[in-house]
Amino acid sequence: MDLDTVRTFVAAADAGQFQEAAAELAVTQQAVSKRIAALERNLGVRLFTRTARGAELTIDGQAFLPHARDLLRVAERAVASVRTGRRPLRVDVIASRGAAAGLLRGFHHAHPEVDLDVVMLFDIETAVAAIHSGAIDASFRAVGVPGRPLPTDIESVRVLDEPLELLTGPAHTLAGARSVTVAQLSGHRIWMPGIVPGTEWAAYYDDLVAEFGLTIEATGPNFGSDALLDTIADTPALATFMGGQTRLVWPAGHGLRRIPVTDPTPVYPHSLLWHRDNPHPALATLRAHLAATTTGRDATGTWAPDWVLPR
Numbered sequence: 001m002d003l004d005t006v007r008t009f010v011a012a013a014d015a016g017q018f019q020e021a022a023a024e025l026a027v028t029q030q031a032v033s034k035r036i037a038a039l040e041r042n043l044g045v046r047l048f049t050r051t052a053r054g055a056e057l058t059i060d061g062q063a064f065l066p067h068a069r070d071l072l073r074v075a076e077r078a079v080a081s082v083r084t085g086r087r088p089l090r091v092d093v094i095a096s097r098g099a100a101a102g103l104l105r106g107f108h109h110a111h112p113e114v115d116l117d118v119v120m121l122f123d124i125e126t127a128v129a130a131i132h133s134g135a136i137d138a139s140f141r142a143v144g145v146p147g148r149p150l151p152t153d154i155e156s157v158r159v160l161d162e163p164l165e166l167l168t169g170p171a172h173t174l175a176g177a178r179s180v181t182v183a184q185l186s187g188h189r190i191w192m193p194g195i196v197p198g199t200e201w202a203a204y205y206d207d208l209v210a211e212f213g214l215t216i217e218a219t220g221p222n223f224g225s226d227a228l229l230d231t232i233a234d235t236p237a238l239a240t241f242m243g244g245q246t247r248l249v250w251p252a253g254h255g256l257r258r259i260p261v262t263d264p265t266p267v268y269p270h271s272l273l274w275h276r277d278n279p280h281p282a283l284a285t286l287r288a289h290l291a292a293t294t295t296g297r298d299a300t301g302t303w304a305p306d307w308v309l310p311r
Contacts, residue, residue, distance in 0.1 A: 003075055005039040006068045008032055009047060013065050017054035088115035089282040092127050092139035095120055097225070099162045099245035100140030100270055107289050114282045123199055128154060131275050137283050138274040142200040142308050155276045159290045161267035161302060163244040163260065166190075167229075170255035171236035181263040182212045182303075189215055191231070191238045193222040201268075205241075207305040208266055216241075229254060243268055264303040271308075 012021040012032060022029040040047050047061035057065065093100040101118075108116055119136055121127045127139040131154060143156045150156060166185070168175045174188070195202050195218040209216050222228075225248055232240055233254035242248070242258065250256055272290060274283055 001042065001071070002035075002038070003071065005035045005042070006071050008035040009039055009061075010065070010068050010072060012036060012048065012055060013057055013061065013068075015054075016056070020054075087280075088117040089138075089280055089286065090117040090119060090136040091286070092119050092121045092130065092136050094122075094140060097247045099160060099243055099268075102245050102247065103140065103160060103270070103290065103294070106293065107286055110289055110293075111282075111285060114285060124148075127273065131273060131278075137278055137280050138272055138286065140270050141273055142204060142269055143271040143273065150273070153276055154273055156271045156273045157287065157290075158269055158271045158308075159294045160245075160270040161299065161304065162270060163302070164241045164266040164268060165244050166239050166259040166261055167232055167242045168239045168257050168259065169233040169236060170257070172239055172257075173236070174239065174259060175257045177259055179260040179262050182214075182261060182266065183263070185261070186213050187215070189217060189238050191217050191219075191228075191240050193218055193220050193228065204268060204305060204308070207307075208303075211303070211305075226250075229256065232256065241266075262301070264301050267299075267302045267304050269304050269308045 008021065008025060008027075011024050012018055015021045015024065018032045018036070019029050022032045025032070036048060043060075043064070045060040045064075046058050047064060048055040049058055091104055093104055095101065104116070104118060108114070119130075121130060121136075121139065124139075124141050127136070127141060128151065130136040131139060132151070140159075141156075143150060143158070166174065166180055174180055174184070177184075192205065195205055195216070205216055208214060228240060229248065229250045232238055233250070233256055244258075244260075272287065274287075
């Protein structure tokens with residue numbers, strides 16, 4: 001059903017005259033008559049009766065009018081749902097407990113007027129495809145895996161270098177240290193069952209191992225963070241890496257220790273990705289907020305693989 005004919009019908013019904021409806025719609029009276037005639041042919045009924053005073057609704061026209069108004073309201077809501085600036089800004093944060101989610105929470109607190117849809121996508125290929133399709137407006141990622149450069153129409157800016165910390169149980173030999181150097185970690189077993197080959201974080205930790213001669217094990221099923229914390233708490237021979245801004249809660253009896261890593265401090269670099277032709281005004285607001293509130297990128301005494309540097 002042509003919405004222009006429905007809109008014309010409602011205007012004529014409200015005005016009671018085709019001429020007034022034409023003036024309201026900025027079309028000719030002839031155009032109004034043609035649209036009404038087309039709608040009547042489509043419905044197979046007469047909607048108006050011409051009178052000396054103008055045009056009056058028939059019984060069928062009166063029955064159709066409330067439904068015509070509903071059609072126009074639904075159409076307006078459909079348009080508003082995708083109209084730039086009126087729909088929520090859709091942002092991928094990978095995981096709810098990570099640093100990227102914290103960055104977006106900070107943005108929400110600073111700009112509560114901006115409607116947000118938060119999504120969590122697993123890998124960078126899925127995120128880039130979602131940016132291309134318009135399913136999301138932006139994604140937080142490490143840019144980018146060696147040999148897989150970003151498409152030329154995807155922009156990125158590095159927004160946060162997150163220091164890695166060593167997480168140990170209370171009986172681990174390093175549990176009492178106020179900090180540990182990367183060299184001190186050589187020979188210790190670092191267990192990270194969440195590393196998935198082919199992902200950005202797998203490439204990151206592969207480079208970390210190669211650079212400093214560490215031992216990172218990704219063996220065993222990944223039962224999630226709670227199971228990882230239980231194991232680290234109960235196994236003196238194991239430790240794990242955790243982002244300094246990762247938000248996790250564990251039972252007090254676990255006695256877990258978060259220990260800064262130094263000389264140098266490995267940092268996991270988070271970048272914001274978006275399509276360069278995306279016109280959503282809240283995307284510019286998010287970028288400005290991140291530029292103003294995040295610091296410490298490429299700081300002295302830190303380490304990150306060369307491939308994660310901004311283009």
